[in-house]
Amino acid sequence: MTLAKTRRDFGLLMAAAAISLTTVFTGHPAMAQVTAFRQALAETVASDRDLAGFYRDNGFAPIWTGDSAGDRARRKALVRTLSEVDLHGLPAARYDLAGLMERMGAARSSRDLGLIEGELSRTFLRLARDMQSGVLVPSKVDNDIKREVLYVDPITNLTGLTTTEPRAFFRTLAPQGNEYARLMKEKLRLEHLMAQGGWGATVPASILKPGAAGAPVVALRNRLIRMGYLARSASQHYDASVQTAVQAFQADHGLEQDGVAGASTIAALNVSMQERLKSVIVAMERERWLTPNRGKRHILVNLTDFSARIMDDDHLTFETRAVIGKNASDRRSPEFSDVMEHLVINPTWHVPRSIAVNEYLPQMKRNRNAASHLRLYDSRGREVSRGAVNFGAYNARNFPFAIKQPPSTRNALGLVKFIFPNKYNIYLHDTPQKALFAREKRDFSHGCIRLQQPFDFAYQLLSKQEDDPKTFFHSVLNTGRETHVPLKTQVPVHLIYRTAFTKAKGRTQYRDDVYGRDARIWQALEKAGVSLGAVQG
Template identity: 25%
Template sequence: MKTFPKLLIVLIVIITFSCNKSGKDTIILKKLVKKEIAELTISIDSNTVSNFYQAYPKLVSYQAEVLKLYKKQGSKQLWLDNKGLVEFGNTLFNKYRGLADEGLKANFPYDSIVNQIFDRISNNKLSQIDTDLMITNLYFYYASKVYHGVDEKTTTSLEWLLPRKKLNYQVFSDSIFHNSAINDSKKNKMFSQYYKLREVLKQYREIEKNGGWKAIEVSDDFKNFKLGDSAVGIAQIRERLFVTGEIKENTKSAVCDTVLISAVKNYELHHGKTPKNIILPEHIKEMNVPVSDRIKTIIVNMERCRWIDPKLEKDKEFIEVNIPEFKLYVIRDGEISFISPVVVGKAMTKTVIFSGMMQFIVFSPYWVIPQSIINQEIKPGMAKDKNYLAKKQLEWNNGQVRQLPGKNNSLGLVKFLFPNSNNIYLHDTPAKSLFERENRAFSHGCVRVAKPKELAVELLKGDPSWTPERIDKAMHAGKEKWYTLKKKVPVYIGYFTAWVDRNGNMNFYDDVYQRDESLIKLLTDE
């Protein structure tokens, strides 16, 4: 907070005209008078803070942090001086009023009272103490909503088990009050994806303001558009893609040319679809999703970004899996070093959103079958066929059922372990055909990797004794072999239905577990 002058210089110049006895005018100039006015000091202690929350109980969740802040600032006001509100207070209010830019609603519990404080025309009926405290609570409200998001209890109920970012209000306050600014100009307080989505939100809000995009109309028996076809719908597709930038110039042509096919393929690529040389009904359906729905999706994923500690991006090496994208990435030194398609859990056996530390690679693994699968699949199979275990290459082992190593093993030829209570891990699979599908939610919860050998090679680059040839041999040995990584690798399994990639392209993915709706309802109804 800025320091303001302690002295107010009052210049009093009184010129008195009078006539003396000689009839001459005389000018009497009084001396300059300096008048010292003490800096405004309002005492705000634990009693005044407590009284405030009795009057405004909807803000009581901020009480402890508010009291800490005032004690740290000398138990005096933060937002008022001799001239009234300090300029930084107005900056805060403007940021609050601009919460829509952050994908949030401006719904401070005492919004009308705050408006009166900053409205120079209306009368602020609060005392100076309550005025200062109300602005401080507005500050904590803003910081909480923008930099922290919904509380951890709520995110846990939404089955988000990735570690939550901890917002240290005192450290945050120090930087804010020291710089008299609430802008995150260095963009380092949040997960980097947040800032990218925020920019896209502006673009889509502008599109919405200009009327959005028109629905593409095709007949009920529409099959496809291909190169050379001519139809009104083709011109509509061209216009639709022009709005979001897939086509740089709208020629309004109704003929399906190579420019349009290329643009549609690019659109498909960034909407979780396999690019094709024809335009299908599902592509039209995707393009007809209203801009208002896309905005909701962006807002939902901005909120998810609030929960992630930006420090995780600083790890030298880590693995990330985005469930709706059906993709796995290895990030090393801030760059993508490896990508693989994945299969994730189906709706009834969802892959858990959580993190772990990869510690082991197991070549030619056994598969110890979970009790749920034994009950649902193995026991019914055994009841129908006494040779069921042998046919499935299963055996009893210490009271458990396990599948023998080999090419038919459900875990494939290698698995990657990051020990966790959810019993989730990465592994190969003999069911390679599933990777050709666009929607790849088929597993019992674990993550199946399309390129398991390549992932093993990537993770073992630091160990020259494990050449690609040795890895391949171990995978086909038919005998289980464990390797302990020299350094554990963080694994983050997340859930993002909107994502801006490193090339600046906006990507939307199907909400495979139907998680967006409950979150957008939480954000818009609160």
């Protein structure tokens, strides 16, 4: 739906509402049939404890169906917002604006008004919750989305509505951050382009390189022009301008910026507008799940982007490549938020029980000296010689030893880890496996987040409490001893998953759905009533 169409539809709705509601309200003096109104309202809200309590406390006075200026303003603001829910990627049918308008127009008695009063309040509360916290419950869509969504108390919303200028209050319901606003702008942009025919034909090739010519290059050229990466041209050659455009496209899609339209680049180029729009709508839903107060300074790990960022006042301070959990049922990195409390320099790796018994125990059964960099400890913390252990006597259930790797440059955690205590045992850390960061797709870990530049990451975090964070860090590192360094100001950490996200300047960024989570979210949104309409692309 375009913004212009939304405004036209809203004008028609308000004209109809003005006629029907004026007829109803002028036909019912303020005190007429008060008992019938209150009785109907009480019946309508009885099953909702919050609504029943709110109306009981206000003496079952109307907030929508009265003829006061406040009631009229609230009605108008509600109808306007309901007519624009598509702008937010919400399921319009869920709120049944047409049905509400019809029932308001058909009201002929105080009892009718009481029933409508309750229905308007229920619709308002559902709308408010969806706009503030999302249509879906994240954990019901995917068990690895551990995010705890904050829900605003219904009484708080009703009180805000009745004590604030209605239009201003409704504008506060959706997320107020820049990311949400830019995603909404991208949604409108894509819908506008779809109405004009989309991006045109896909590129019929598996690889195209600079110097190539012919029909596939023309298709590539035209696609890039329609996408806004290339000025209009009649050239049929993969020249320098096409190469530059391909590199810009690759940068916006997290691909290697070599200027060659290889398999992954052509696959991304051929993704339809429909799919990109789905990503944007899903990202808007995800923004509604995320706490509005991310922290003045916070860490943002976008799993699909394989990156970790330190943000200060919503501005990027530092960014590094990351490796995330492998796309396997027991290794995918979860999504959640917590607070970073400290760094561990020269960490010991306490091998998780699942890795110890499923990976290392079978190796030690075959060869007791396998994985010789690891040490065994009994339940009292004493180191145990492998020569004294009959590994063949143990299995995953009865293996009695803890396995640890002492601090070293070969340690699986590298030389520093960043701890935000959580029940999922997820943290950020260094790694000796540096070569993996050169990969385009970086899902290799057991779930934790490996950082390409952990030292620089540490310097940035320590810069708020140390005059010379680099010297301080290395003075601790050079001791070779495991050392905990508390952060004087703890830092919120958000592990997110965005296949569409924005930058303060530049184009919207798109990434692959590495774990398939956004596809599942879209299916759930579609089931809830969200749709794209008739689009091309």
